[in-house]
Amino acid sequence: MDLINLLTFVVVVALLVISPGPNGLLIAKTVPVSGRAAGFANIGGFVAAFYVHGTLSVFGISVLLVQSAQAFFIFKVLGAMYLCWIGFKSLLSAWKAQSVIADAGVKPGAKAISHAGAFAEGFLTNVLNPKVSMFYLAAFPQFLSMDAPASQAYLLVSAHALINLIWFSCMVMLLSRLKGLAGRPQFTRWLKSVTGVVFIGFGAKLAYLKP
Template identity: 65%
Template sequence: MDISNILTFIAVAALLVVSPGPNGFLIAKTVPVSGKKTGFANIWGFVAAFYVHGTLSIFGISLLLVQSAQAFFIFKMLGAAYLIWIGLKAIISAFKQTENSTGNTHQSPSKNTSMRVAFFEGFLTNVLNPKVSMFYLAAFPQFMPASETALSAYTLVTAHAIVNFLWFSMMITMLSKVKGVTNGAKFKVWLNSITGVVFITFGSKLALMKNG
């Protein structure tokens, strides 16, 4: 594959990665509560989902999904429901923390997200997002000639994964450096409230997204 195509793809992928979206807000929700390692588990979930979408695009399954209105509707509604569910969980957690801080002196500590849960949150946030499939379906024909093999396609997926890993690693590092601020109970209530609303908004927008 032509190196210039790879570099151009990296530039396009970088714009996609750094734009505000569910991934960034998921990292912002996870790291202050559960730490750096759990944040990296989110990232590995993102990466695993990219390879799933890349594989589906290579074999043409994603194209069938986009072309079928019924399949696209079911897929996007599953993704929307999952994002809204994450948002509702965050808001419920914020309410519980508020009740604990204003009620009894016995405050239950914030529940940390396990590595496995963080991985699957990152994975499902992306694997159920039809926008990722549409990105690969649009990118592969432009950056990879039809004569190229699946190895070339996976090269593009890997480039996307590396850009994603580097960007969110920097984000995790910055969040961990201000952990003293983010550990406060009031901050966690505020963070859960904001991320809850944001995820519900993302889910609602995904539910209303039209095919093509």
């Protein structure tokens, strides 16, 4: 792979990473409530999922997934259900917080997620998203020759992971300044409500995705 191809791939991936999506929303949900370390755990989950999709693409399993309508449908539905589950969970949490204030006048505390839980959320959000595999399947032939070794494919996956790490690390550092807002019930309800609605929207969009 020559340098021009690698730089072109980096530009394409950078534009993809900075565009709004579930990963950025997950970071925005996690960091103000659970802190900087949990946000980095989210990112670790993203990166791990990219290597899973990259490996599937290298060994051709993703091709079978995309070509099999039934397998693609099952995988897509699982991903959509997971995103909607995160959304409904956030909406339920926001509704419970409002009920506590209305019924008892108690200030609700925002429940922080564990680092393992944050990693799992980041991993599942991406590993159950067939669009990642579809991206690799579309990108690899454009930037790699037919006889390219698997190491070059993993180089592209690593470039994708590194750009995600840089972009979302900057987001984590920025959002960590808002952690003090998590103790304010109005901010907590607003954040969980917006997160819930948008995640359900992403889930619905994924449900209508076609291979």
